[in-house]
Amino acid sequence: EGESLAHAILEMKSNQIQPDNSGPLYATFSANLMHTAPMAHNSCPYFRWTGTKGELVIPGNGLNPDGGGGLLLYDDKFPNGVPLIQTENRQGAFFLGYKGVWEVMMDILKRNDREAALKTVSEALKDVATALAIYQSSESREWVNVQCINANSSID
Known part of the structure; x- marks a missing residue:
């Protein structure tokens, strides 16, 4: 690995x-x-x-x-x-969160559902922000606050 x-x-x-x-x-x-x-x-x-x-x-x-x-x-x-x-x-389980992800994306594209597409991108961005916070925490040797990333917030 x-x-x-x-x-x-x-x-x-x-x-x-x-x-x-x-x-x-x-x-x-x-x-x-x-x-x-x-x-x-x-x-x-x-x-x-x-x-x-x-x-x-x-x-x-x-x-x-x-x-x-x-x-x-x-x-x-x-x-x-x-x-x-x-x-x-x-x-x-965490891997099951990806089950059927491509089928969902194809459905969103077929329906041209802008709101669903934006929500999907926003959720993915939260995952990236969390991963980035982990690396920033490693570099600074202190936990980075990620309270702004939650189920009720959106990242613009």
Whole structure:
């Protein structure tokens, strides 16, 4: 793997949220653009945050139609992990968000639906802005605020 698959380890340093003398915060970020590519998804989850008191993990391969993935907490109390988001509260796994994307785009183009096209581009731009914030956070070694990117806002 390499940067072409957007696999990176990020080092953040922010004394505002970390205990004194705790050292930097390390996070890993992986994004495989081909959902069918063979990867050890379960042994190397897509997102893993490791802190001084535990670890948060988004597990699985992202293809489970029941909203698989979720969020697991590993700490002293739950050394084998505990789900923080119950299955019935999930909206679908992250790779399933791309299921049928080309068919939807073709339908939008056939209908010449300008509003739907703008909404699609706006949502895609939010994804790009989030990815950019991750890289900016890595460079500055502090988390970049992305509160302006949410489901109710649009990026012009």
